Amino acid sequence: MGASSDIGAAVVRALTAAGHDCLGWGRDVGRLPARSRVVDLRSPTEVDAALAELPERLAVVVYAAGLFDWAPADAGDPGVWDELVTVNLTAAMRVTRGVLPGLLAGAPSSLVFLGSAAAHSAFAGNPAYVASKHGLAGFARSVFLDVRDRDVAVTLLSPGLVAAGAGLRAPGVRPEQLLRPADVADAVAWVVGTPPHVCPVEVQLQPQRTA
Numbered sequence: 629m630g631a632s633s634d635i636g637a638a639v640v641r642a643l644t645a646a647g648h649d650c651l652g653w654g655r656d657v658g659r660l661p662a663r664s665r666v667v668d669l670r671s672p673t674e675v676d677a678a679l680a681e682l683p684e685r686l687a688v689v690v691y692a693a694g695l696f697d698w699a700p701a702d703a704g705d706p707g708v709w710d711e712l713v714t715v716n717l718t719a720a721m722r723v724t725r726g727v728l729p730g731l732l733a734g735a736p737s738s739l740v741f742l743g744s745a746a747a748h749s750a751f752a753g754n755p756a757y758v759a760s761k762h763g764l765a766g767f768a769r770s771v772f773l774d775v776r777d778r779d780v781a782v783t784l785l786s787p788g789l790v791a792a793g794a795g796l797r798a799p800g801v802r803p804e805q806l807l808r809p810a811d812v813a814d815a816v817a818w819v820v821g822t823p824p825h826v827c828p829v830e831v832q833l834q835p836q837r838t839a
C-alpha cells in the first residue's frame with residue numbers, strides 16, 4: 629500500500645531484490661510498479677475487493693500509504709483531517725484485519741507499518757498527522773501482541789523526514805539533509821530479513837547530522 633510513492637517504489641525494489649514477488653497498491657497508475665492493483669484506501673468497498681484477490685498465504689505486507697497536512701490546529705480543515713486519518717489509520721486497520729489471515733497462513737511472516745517521528749513525538753503545525761501516526765503506533769504495538777506467538781512479526785518503522793513526497797514540502801527543509809527513500813527501503817528489507825525468532829518491534833531512523 630503506497631507503492632506509487634518514491635518511498636513505496638524503493639521498498640518494492642528492495643523487497644524484489646530480496647526475492648519477494650511484490651504487488652503494489654495505489655491510485656496513480658503511472659507510478660505504480662508492474663504488478664499492481666488500483667485501490668482508493670478511502671473506500672472500504674474497494675479495499676475489501678482488493679483484499680479478496682490476495683493469495684491465501686502472504687510473507688510480507690508493508691503499509692506505506694500516508695497523507696500529510698501542514699496546517700496548525702487553529703487553521704486545519706476538518707474535512708482534510710478526516711481523509712488523512714482514514715488513509716493513515718482507519719484504512720491501515722482495515723487492511724490489517726484483511727491481511728492477517730494470509731500472514732498467519734504464511735508465517736513466519738512480517739507486517740510493517742510506515743510510522744514517522746510524528747508517531748513518537750509531537751510537532752507544531754501538523755496535529756492531524758501526529759495524531760494519526762500516534763494512533764498507528766498504538767495499533768501496531770497491539771497487533772504485535774495479538775499475533776506474536778503465531779510467528780507474525782509486526783514492526784513500526786519510523787523515519788524522520790525523507791527527501792520524498794511531503795517530506796520535501798516540510799517548512800525549511802534542505803533535501804540533502806534528509807533521509808533518502810532507499811534508506812527506508814533498506815530498513816524494511818532488514819526488518820523482514822531478521823530471523824523468525826526476532827521481531828524489530830519499533831525502528832526509528834534519523835539523519836545522522838542536523839547540519
Ligand SMILES: NC(=O)c1ccc[n+]([C@@H]2O[C@H](COP(=O)([O-])OP(=O)(O)OC[C@H]3O[C@@H](n4cnc5c(N)ncnc54)[C@H](OP(=O)(O)O)[C@@H]3O)[C@@H](O)[C@H]2O)c1
Pocket residue numbers: 629630631632633634635636653654655656657667668669670691692693694695715742743744745786787788789790791792793794795796
Ligand atoms: N516523506 C517523509 O518525510 C516521510 C517521513 C516519515 C514517514 N513517512 C511516511 O512514508 C509514507 C509515504 O510518504 P511520502 O512522503 O512518500 O508521501 P507521498 O509521496 O505523498 O505518497 C503517499 C502515498 O500514499 C498513497 N495514498 C494516499 N492517499 C491514498 C488513497 N486514498 N488511496 C490509496 N493510496 C493513497 C499514494 O498513492 P497514490 O498517489 O497512488 O494515491 C502514495 O503512494 C507515509 O506513510 C508517510 O507518513 C514519510
